[in-house]
Amino acid sequence: MATNLTANAIVRKIRNQVGRNWMGGTSESFQCGDPNATVTGIATVWTPTIEALQKAISLKHNLMISMEPPFWRESGTVITEVSMGTPAMKVLAASSVYQYKKKLIDDHGLILWRFNENYRALPANPRLNALARTLGYKAHENPAATQKLAAIGAGVYALPEISLADLAKKARDSANAKALRVLGDPKEKVKSIALLPGYIQNEDIMAMVRDRNVDVVVCGEPCEWEAFVYAEDWITAGWGKGMISLGRAASEDPGAKALAAWIGSFLTDVPVTGIAVGEPFSYVPSHKA
Amino acid sequence: MQISRREFGERTLVVSAAMALGMSAGPTHADTPVTAQQIADKISAIMGPAWNPESYRDTFKMGDPETPVRGVASCFMSTFDVIKRANEKGVNFVITHEPTIWTDADLLPGVQKDPLYKLKLEYVNDNKMVIWRTHDSWHKMQPEPMNAAQNKKLGWDKFALVSDPKTCQFPPLSLRDVVSQYVERTPTESVRVIGNPEWMVKSLTRCGHSCVQNIEGLERCDVTVSIEAREFETAEYGRDLVASGRNGAMIIASHQSGEENGMELFTSWFREHLPGIHIELIPTTDRFWTL
Numbered sequence: 001m002a003t004n005l006t007a008n009a010i011v012r013k014i015r016n017q018v019g020r021n022w023m024g025g026t027s028e029s030f031q032c033g034d035p036n037a038t039v040t041g042i043a044t045v046w047t048p049t050i051e052a053l054q055k056a057i058s059l060k061h062n063l064m065i066s067m068e069p070p071f072w073r074e075s076g077t078v079i080t081e082v083s084m085g086t087p088a089m090k091v092l093a094a095s096s097v098y099q100y101k102k103k104l105i106d107d108h109g110l111i112l113w114r115f116n117e118n119y120r121a122l123p124a125n126p127r128l129n130a131l132a133r134t135l136g137y138k139a140h141e142n143p144a145a146t147q148k149l150a151a152i153g154a155g156v157y158a159l160p161e162i163s164l165a166d167l168a169k170k171a172r173d174s175a176n177a178k179a180l181r182v183l184g185d186p187k188e189k190v191k192s193i194a195l196l197p198g199y200i201q202n203e204d205i206m207a208m209v210r211d212r213n214v215d216v217v218v219c220g221e222p223c224e225w226e227a228f229v230y231a232e233d234w235i236t237a238g239w240g241k242g243m244i245s246l247g248r249a250a251s252e253d254p255g256a257k258a259l260a261a262w263i264g265s266f267l268t269d270v271p272v273t274g275i276a277v278g279e280p281f282s283y284v285p286s287h288k289a
Numbered sequence: 290m291q292i293s294r295r296e297f298g299e300r301t302l303v304v305s306a307a308m309a310l311g312m313s314a315g316p317t318h319a320d321t322p323v324t325a326q327q328i329a330d331k332i333s334a335i336m337g338p339a340w341n342p343e344s345y346r347d348t349f350k351m352g353d354p355e356t357p358v359r360g361v362a363s364c365f366m367s368t369f370d371v372i373k374r375a376n377e378k379g380v381n382f383v384i385t386h387e388p389t390i391w392t393d394a395d396l397l398p399g400v401q402k403d404p405l406y407k408l409k410l411e412y413v414n415d416n417k418m419v420i421w422r423t424h425d426s427w428h429k430m431q432p433e434p435m436n437a438a439q440n441k442k443l444g445w446d447k448f449a450l451v452s453d454p455k456t457c458q459f460p461p462l463s464l465r466d467v468v469s470q471y472v473e474r475t476p477t478e479s480v481r482v483i484g485n486p487e488w489m490v491k492s493l494t495r496c497g498h499s500c501v502q503n504i505e506g507l508e509r510c511d512v513t514v515s516i517e518a519r520e521f522e523t524a525e526y527g528r529d530l531v532a533s534g535r536n537g538a539m540i541i542a543s544h545q546s547g548e549e550n551g552m553e554l555f556t557s558w559f560r561e562h563l564p565g566i567h568i569e570l571i572p573t574t575d576r577f578w579t580l
Binding site: 047049050051054068072073082083084085086088091092094095096100101165168169172178179180181182183186199203210220221223224225226227229230236237239247248249277280281282283284285286287288 | 387391403409465478479483485498500501504505508519522524525534535544545576
């Protein structure tokens with residue numbers, strides 16, 4: 001499919017689609033490549049891994065739209081993630097992994113544009129809803145409770161009663177989250193779930209459990225001295241029953257694929273493909289046979 | 290850290306005062322009330338140059354420092370569960386390595402209206418407990434005790450480099466076997482690995498939590514071991530490392546599995562320096578499970 005649209009023109013169309021809700025001063029920006037180059041196709045992804053870039057190349061898509069930056073660090077002045085030791089450019093330049101990835105991008109004329117806060121803030125919240133659908137929660141949504149959490153983008157669902165162990169198994173299988181980690185008594189019966197894709201901060205978990213109507217928090221990744229311990233203490237207090245950490249990638253892949261569908265809904269003359277990166281982990285020794 | 294002569298003199302006075310209160314004079318003085326503040330002062334005095342009075346981490350977190358101490362509970366993290374278990378054992382002074390109220394600096398503004406914070410604080414106050422943190426100063430002790438304790442627990446001390454005890458060189462071993470040693474000797478279900486488990490490796494370095502440590506570590510060693518690392522940066526760097534064709538691996542374990550042993554060492558250190566005061570380690574356990 002041929003198109004005369006440049007990457008800049010596509011970004012303008014995305015901004016127009018967001019309309020007056022567009023937030024400025026965010027991390028949305030070109031990360032690599034020439035914004036004036038003609039786009040042959042768009043790949044959307046949570047984080048632009050080397051494998052995802054190779055997939056885009058094989059699809060002949062030269063624009064990659066990702067929620068995360070390509071070089072494992074926040075670029076510029078906007079910090080959307082809690083980093084624990086951001087590598088300086090000097091450190092990156094000395095790394096063969098950086099050199100390999102940079103060359104791959106340059107050699108294939110790939111253009112990378114980051115779409116993060118404004119994607120997360122879309123009123124229809126495709127990032128959350130895609131994960132909720134993947135996990136089989138969406139049909140059980142409590143819309144009023146979800147509405148109360150609109151500011152943090154979390155959802156609340158009332159499932160038919162299930163044990164925490166079975167809920168975790170279902171999450172593992174449906175979200176391909178083999179490396180997930182769970183807190184709480186596996187035998188506990190649970191039914192009310194609060195869900196948040198991605199990194200969960202203290203203010204997120206506090207808001208999610210504030211009304212005491214939630215048994216389990218399902219999230220991407222908690223900090224082990226922040227939201228994770230908060231969940232531990234919440235369970236110790238007898239107020240909650242469990243936390244399932246799906247893993248960051250597993251919790252974001254459905255939203256990254258939903259981004260392709262969203263872009264495809266108004267950009268019909270360019271091929272758009274959502275790419276799931278899968279979990280980064282290759283081996284979890286505690287996995288049961 | 291440099292310490293001025295005047296500061297040192299003041300600390301010595303504190304030690305003398307504490308000793309006069311019988312803190313290290315054995316069980317015959319066991320009924321002499323010693324406060325949490327006095328114990329903290331004595332610890333900081335013994336730590337000497339490692340003690341940093343400016344640290345925002347190493348401060349009292351909950352309870353009245355002037356409370357008489359019935360016994361000390363040391364722990365990796367003062368979770369609500371650990372605090373309750375300490376109280377059930379009849380000890381009321383919790384010395385923790387990690388935060389109490391869910392942020393590195395135990396920040397109050399975000400939690401003051403939070404019902405869970407109120408519940409935890411009420412429990413501590415109602416049971417006349419006190420919580421104090423030793424993080425920065427304990428890490429500053431030489432040899433760095435968290436690393437030393439972990440090396441010993443893992444049986445890796447014999448492989449540690451004298452010039453860099455966080456780095457080990459050993460006869461070739463599969464990544465799977467290295468991981469097995471970690472899991473068997475520091476039990477946790479929260480160990481996730483990036484890299485081919487069949488790779489034969491012969492060096493590793495421990496990285497704390499940071500992405501930059503992992504990048505630099507993988508430039509000189511086959512494996513990095515992190516006790517908690519952010520996934521969007523560190524784990525994704527590891528994935529790209531493998532995809533780029535490099536032979537290397539990352540072991541990302543739970544925070545607790547990497548530091549509880551160091552607090553066990555703190556407990557022995559405390560017993561040696563403050564022999565008259567009861568102390569016991571309350572294991573935190575990370576309570577993660579997998580499928």
